[in-house]
Amino acid sequence: MSIHEVLPFHEGETSLHHTLHVPDRDNPTQPFLSPFAASVLQRSPLIALGAVDEQGRPWTTLWGGEPAFARSIAPSIIAIKSGVARTHDPVIEILLGAAAPGEVVQGGEKGALMSGLAIDLDSRLRAKFAGRMIAGALQEPEKDSGAAEVQLVVKIETSLGNCPKYLNRKAIHPLPPPAISLIYAADLFFLSSSHPLTPSTNHRGGPPGFIRILTNTPTELTLVYPEYSGNNLYQTLGNYRLSPLASLLIPDFATGDALYLTGRVDILIGPAASAILPHTNLAIKFTTTEYRFIATSLPFRATPIEPSPYNPRVRLLATEQPAGATSQPGAAGTATLLSQTSLSPSISRFRFRLDKAANWKGGQYVVLDFSDELGMGYSHMRDEDPQSLNDDLVRTFTVSSPPSTESGSEVAEFEITIRKVGRVTGFLFKRDGGKKGLTVPVSGFGGEFVDDSTEEGREKTVYIAGGVGITPFLALMGSKVNKGVTLFWTVREVDLGLVADALSKIEGLGAALRLFITGVGAEGGLGGRVDKGEVLGRIVKDGGVVWERRIEKGDLVGEKGGKKWMLCAGKPLRSRVLEWLEGETVVFEDFDY
Known part of the structure; x- marks a missing residue:
């Protein structure tokens, strides 16, 4: 059993803990190479290393290839032996400078801080460490190869x-697999922050595309990435609080290319984060001062x-989204649930009243915030439901009720027609119909899936809906189908209650409808809701x-030529229809989950 003094959090870390309301706790960082860290070091095929240059700028590099290329050789002493890029690696330049091949650079107790x-990455084990270089040397195994050890x-x-x-x-x-020919989008990068005593190198990972380019001009390169829920220590961000200088290394594991960047960071918290990266409470903006792109x-x-x-899902920049999706929760007031109407075993219509009347166009969506109802507080790990850890519980739902028929007038109530598919919709389906008391913040209304055609122009419009993808068309059609509009709608037999409801509300829908029924005779039936x-x-x-089969390409051929097509369906059907209608004008909306 080892006994050691508990390291205090430094000023930057405690400042972040206070700002983000992190409960008091002991610092788990150990003042030596722990047995766990030594074990991870021994088995890891990669090490990201960070060091600070003479101008005070951190740089990050990535070394490795085989497990055990780095290992513990004495208590809290490690040895590293790795192939590197001889002339371009910024950390090599910092640690070894202009030393000749074979020349040993002595660091000693005051050696370079790193x-x-x-x-x-196979076992998902990782361990951070910091210390000083005692000694180092560079060997050139092949003359003029560009590589070194x-x-x-x-x-x-x-x-x-x-x-x-x-x-x-x-x-x-x-060595690279010979068949690899594609360049993979980054789902991982490494970063280093500076501090006189506790510099830090770590990784950030997520889905491909989670790091976004905010600006990319001849004079400025700025990146933004979300800080997902972590261990609440905020060691890297604590360093950033004291010194905004930082570095990133973005590797391409398929090609061996690497992008080395050094620059300055801004910590974005709350509204400052969500204004740039919606649905994000904590983000980092990285402004590059110098970068190097080194191939292979x-x-x-x-x-x-x-x-x-x-x-989690990739979070797009505010500039990459329609304006309505990026407003702050509560910006448009609140919505109170009035009623729930069951239309099929998994589809219901919900009616809400706004405390601030609003206007919207048919086909647009409303943005609702359920975090007050479903937020679970902080957890470090949540293996039973990992996706919930970074879920902000903000959802967009297509408004299925028509807007006001009077231009510019506002409406105090709206409806959404949704399928039970996840945590938020599951919560709504448990609200026992018209049970009062559920009030949620509204961010606003938005979306580009609208039809601004004149009444004459709509005579050449064809709607295509897949299942609950009918919702924007319900709002577009209102109480009566425009003359000449045709609706192709594919729906499961079990959801015919949704069809019956639409027929009862929209005059002329039956004549305009081309209905394709799938899942005929499937277990569960119609749930006693309608007579087929x-x-x-x-x-x-x-x-x-009406057909009892899937929609096919030939069903649409007779409608081609001079038509405006509007499509709202899940990804498989949407992809097929877009292929079938190549060369036609198709406006489409998706509701991928």
Whole structure:
């Protein structure tokens, strides 16, 4: 059993803890190389290393290829031996300077301060460490090859084991697989922050595309990425509070290319974060002061194995989204649930009253915030439901009720028609119909899936809906279908209650409808909600057509030529229809979950 003094959090860390209301706790960082960190170091095929140049700028690099290329050789002393890029690696330049090949650079107790992260992407193990270079040397195995071998001895002064969240599993190879020809989007990068005593190197991971380009001009390159829920220590961000200088390394594991960046960070909290990266409470804006893009500089490759179950969806910049989706929760007041009407076993219509009347266009959506109702507070890990850890519980729902028929006038009530598919919709379905008391903040109304055509122009419009994708068309049609509009609608037999409800509300819908019924005779039936024969008989009587099969390309051929197509369906059907209608004008909306 080892006994050691508990390290205090430094000023930057305690400042972040106070700002973000983190409960008091002991610092788990240990003032030596812990047995766990030593074990991770021994088995890891990669180490990200950070060091600060003479101008005070941190740089990050990535070394490795084979497990055990770095290992403990004495208590809190490690040795590293790795292939590197001889002339372009910024950390090599900082640590070894202009030393000739074979020349040993002595650091001693006052050697260069450096930080590192040993990481095994296969097992998702990682451990941070920081210390000083005791000695180092560079060897050139092949003349004029551009490659070299570095050997370092480092005295470790602090170490900390980290959790496996946001690590997408990969297998590391010393040589690239011969079949790899594609460039993968970054789902992982490494970063270093500076501090006189506790520099830090760590990783950030997520789904491909989680790091966004805010500006990319000849004079400025700015990146933004979300700080997902972590261990609440805020060691990296604590360093940023004291010194905004930082570095990133973004590797391409398929090609060996690497992008080295150094620059300054801004910590964005609350509204400052969500204004740039909606649905984000904490983000980092990285403004580059210098970068290097080095092709095939990494001495290893990787093949993807499995993404982390904690990866949330990619969060787009505010500038990449329609304006209505980016407003702050509560910006448009609140909405109170008035009633729930069940239309099929998994589809219901919900009616809300706004405390501030609003206007919207048919086909647009409303943004509702359920965080007060469903927020679970902080958890470090949540293996039973990893996706909930970074869920802001803000949802967009297409408004299925029509807007006011008077231009510019506002409406105090609206409806959404939704399928029970997840945490928020599941919560709504448990509200027992018209049970009072549920009031949620409204961010606003928005969306571009609208039809501003004149009444004459709508005579050449064709709607295509997949299941509950009918919702924007319900609002567009209102109480009566425009003359000449045709609706192709594919729906499961079990959801015919939704069709019956639409027929009862919209005059002329039966004549305009081309209905395709799937899942005929599937277990569960119609749930006793509607009479199938009555529903289908009404459509045929009104002049519509019904098929008990999937929609096919040939069904749409007769409508092609000079038409405006509007499509709202899940991804599989949407992809097929867009292929079938190549060359046609198609406006589409999706509701991918």
